[in-house]
Amino acid sequence: MAHRTDSGSRRDATSAGPEKLPLGQIILLAALTAVLPASIDGLSPALPAIAAALYTRAAHVPAAISAFVISFAIAQLLGGMLADALGRRPVVLAGLAIYVLASVLALFATSFPLLLAARALQGLGAAAAVLLARTIVRDQLPREAAGRALAQIGIFFSCTPIIAPLISGVLVSVGGWRAPLLAMAVLGVVIGAASLLRLPETLARDKRLPFDGPGLLGSFARLSRSPALLAYVLANAFAYSGILLFSAAAPQVMIDHMGLGALDYALLFALSTMGFMAGNAASFRLVRRRGVDGTLRIGVPFQLAGPIAMLVATQLWPEAWAALIVPQILYTFGWGIVQPQAQAGALSTHPESIGQASALLGFVQLAIAAVIVAVFSRLTGGTSLALALGMAFCGAGALLCGWLMVGRR
Structure with missing residues (x-):
């Protein structure tokens, strides 16, 4: 498998290419990125109610956040390998489908261990959406243009940590601790439908890497030494x-x-x-x-x-x-x-x-x-x-x- 040197990467970074993405795609990629804070900050106001409803110590309830974050972190490694082998679009859509399924499972959880398992599955699905949003930008734009596009995405996405806990607090007061999880499922369906209709495939077939487990792990090892x-x-x-x-x-x-x-x-x-x-x-x-x-x-x-x-x-x-x-x-x-x-x-x-x-x-x-x-x-x-x-x-x-x-x- 051929791997470019960093100097080759610099030549790629300055090569000619489009200077910006359509506004609609920027908004869609910002929505994919917002899945992460919506899933973390959106559950925080419900933690005390979860402790009471599922008979769990208050000190243990933050594990519902930790389970999501740990799964999210690890799943990114698998998602990156799959996306380089299969393309961006199928991995994003599969990740959002897993996210919606996990949100529904969490919604109907009857015990805290079941909620933790559902949250871990939710993190696995969310990882594909977030990591590939920035990947799709770099697929289409040269280096400096990608920096501008990612900054644009950040402007749209930055309101999520502000409004997510406020909306979640209202939902908890009206519908109890399960209401934010229902909102996450709906969010996943909406973003999934938009991605199905509007998200392009940005990795050409001739640029995909063969899905070879040992080879891909070796590629990760080389990247980690760069x-x-x-x-x-x-x-x-x-x-x-x-x-x-x-x-x-x-x-x-x-x-x-x-x-x-x-x-x-x-x-x-x-x-x-x-x-x-x-x-x-x-x-x-x-x-x-x-x-x-x-x-x-x-x-x-x-x-x-x-x-x-x-x-x-x-x-x-x-x-x-x-x-x-x-x-x-x-x-x-x-x-x-x-x-x-x-x-x-x-x-x-x-x-x-x-x-x-x-x-x-x-x-x-x-x-x-x-x-x-x-x-x-x-x-x-x-x-x-x-x-x-x-x-x-x-x-x-x-x-x-x-x-x-x-x-x-």
Whole structure:
């Protein structure tokens, strides 16, 4: 099996090609990407009701989120191999079908173990939709144009973490804990129907890799040793880890320590995500002038500046919610700049294995984030100082990878 060098990838990245995708396709790909936050943030408001209805300890209920995330991370590796062998469209459609089936199984779960099994199956199906959305972009566009398209997708997709928990909260209050799962099933059907009608196949048959298990595993091993690919993958993973750490640890700080109500926290969290939308808009404009690597390097300093500002502000005003939220807006602004360019850069390094590169990107992102969250959320202990230090660790990792590794082939 032939594999291009990184220099060959650079030639591919700058080759002529279309400069943008139709708006309808951008919206559809954003909807595919939104399946992930809709499935995680959309279930969070139902967790207390699940604990009561299924006679489960409150401390165990977050496993309904973990089961989805772990399955999602692992399934991306299989999805990437299948997509490079069979094409993008059949894998997306099969993944959405599995997602809908799993949502229905979760809807009718009569015990917590059954709910966990259904959520794991749900994560398996969702993985195909999310990882192949960015793959389909890179199939059709050259490097910088892909960076702009991914930033556009981010602008549309960024409203999902804001509205998903709010809608879910209303659904739980009206229809109980099963209502958000019904909404996920409906969402899967709608996106699946739109994909069936409008999603193109973007991988030509002559570019598909044979589905050879050992050969594909060997290809993954080669990709994991590519310095060019790992630079983008690690920068993306550290940058994302701060987002997930804040989501996991900030409620304890702001609700338990600062005394805010759950609704107050939800609204402030929604405010913090506005930085991501603004960062995507900035990324879309910057990449045309600065290129993928230059734009990424502009974004990563914000991801260290935010936690440093948080460290200072929380020591000066320990009871002020703004001491956490304003620096977090700075961090999410940087993430909005970094994410589309890290993805575009990663998917440009090995154009013959875009599906597998996308899978590796997603798997490492969630794996590193899960470890960092597991360590620092335990150390947080309800203190803003520990949260800020954990996010500073993530920001420093993103900055080092972005400045010292990206582009240094």
